[in-house]
Amino acid sequence: MDDKPTVIAVEEHFMESSLAQYLGKAASPPAFVSDRLYDFEELRIAEMDAAGVDMQVLSHQSPGSQRLPDDIAVEACLNVNDALAAVIARHPDRFAGFAMLPTNLPAQAADELTRAVEEKGLKGALIHGMNHGEFFDLPRYWPIFARAEALGVPVYVHPGLPDKTVTERYYAPYDASHSMMTKAAWGFGVETGTQAVRLILSGLFEKHPDLKILLGHLGEAIPFWLDRIDESFARPGNPPSHFADVFRRNFWITTSGFFSDPALRCCLEQVSHDRILFAVDYPYASSKDGVDWLSKMDIDDGLKAQIFSGNARTLLGL
Numbered sequence: 001m002d003d004k005p006t007v008i009a010v011e012e013h014f015m016e017s018s019l020a021q022y023l024g025k026a027a028s029p030p031a032f033v034s035d036r037l038y039d040f041e042e043l044r045i046a047e048m049d050a051a052g053v054d055m056q057v058l059s060h061q062s063p064g065s066q067r068l069p070d071d072i073a074v075e076a077c078l079n080v081n082d083a084l085a086a087v088i089a090r091h092p093d094r095f096a097g098f099a100m101l102p103t104n105l106p107a108q109a110a111d112e113l114t115r116a117v118e119e120k121g122l123k124g125a126l127i128h129g130m131n132h133g134e135f136f137d138l139p140r141y142w143p144i145f146a147r148a149e150a151l152g153v154p155v156y157v158h159p160g161l162p163d164k165t166v167t168e169r170y171y172a173p174y175d176a177s178h179s180m181m182t183k184a185a186w187g188f189g190v191e192t193g194t195q196a197v198r199l200i201l202s203g204l205f206e207k208h209p210d211l212k213i214l215l216g217h218l219g220e221a222i223p224f225w226l227d228r229i230d231e232s233f234a235r236p237g238n239p240p241s242h243f244a245d246v247f248r249r250n251f252w253i254t255t256s257g258f259f260s261d262p263a264l265r266c267c268l269e270q271v272s273h274d275r276i277l278f279a280v281d282y283p284y285a286s287s288k289d290g291v292d293w294l295s296k297m298d299i300d301d302g303l304k305a306q307i308f309s310g311n312a313r314t315l316l317g318l
Helices: 030-039 043-051 070-090 106-119 140-152 164-171 187-201 223-231 243-248 261-270 287-296 301-316
Strands: 008-015 055-060 095-097 125-128 156-159 212-213 251-254
Touching: 008 070, 008 301, 030 043, 043 287, 055 070, 055 301, 070 095, 070 106, 106 140, 140 156, 156 187, 164 187, 187 212, 187 243, 223 251, 223 261, 243 251, 287 301
Parallel strands: 008 055, 055 095, 125 156, 156 212, 212 251
Antiparallel strands: none
16 A cells, blocks of 8 residues: 555564574574574565565564673674674665663673664664663663663663562462463563663662663553552652653653554553554564554554654654
């Protein structure tokens, strides 16, 4: 159709061979995923074309750099970001990208973000889950967020596996019988939503009011909980958090892997419409399923186009 909106998918993953040697089992997913993670020129672009996806914003798949030892992390991130930039240079009309950062070394991570954005043209950074067992609200990580704010680029907070102790106490034995218990079905969302809540309570956004944070999976349940969270933190005995105001001002959310009319309608009621971006979560979700879902949803065509690509263009400068 001539009036088909441009489609930009902003949470689409790849695997870089130079990093795979350090990731163990995580670098060997099932073949139907692995073939797509390591491919850029052939299968990926063909599936984008078949689904109607004009551009993917690429990011390295979990676990990224958050488990790497310090003596490996800096060079590994540099290599991944250079490889990603090379792919984008070959297909600048089809790909953009988020940098991987050596988060356990915040000063070096901030410098790598600057290099990735200013020299390699990447559009921000994506971080996976906890960093060696720590959440990112701790002040030692704030230099990363300060640099992102200064550069005007977002940090995408992506799920990682829950802490082992949490898994043992909250998710076992179902983590063994139902592998998605700690992943997409429940653990990923709980872990990442907790990460976002902690970032807001830490005071990070008071110090860095222009910081931009992206959350996938339609906000990791926070839009659904937003009114209750805000009301609860405003009760006597709690220091001021202005939780909902900060969430609505500093966070953007994406549709990655969550193609649900009721969930999106909740988000449209809770956050500004310019804060919702289309994403697939490729190759873990189907690009065609994602595009078909939003295309058929009963919302205004202008809003649909805004979610499909307009908001990504504005936030990422595409």
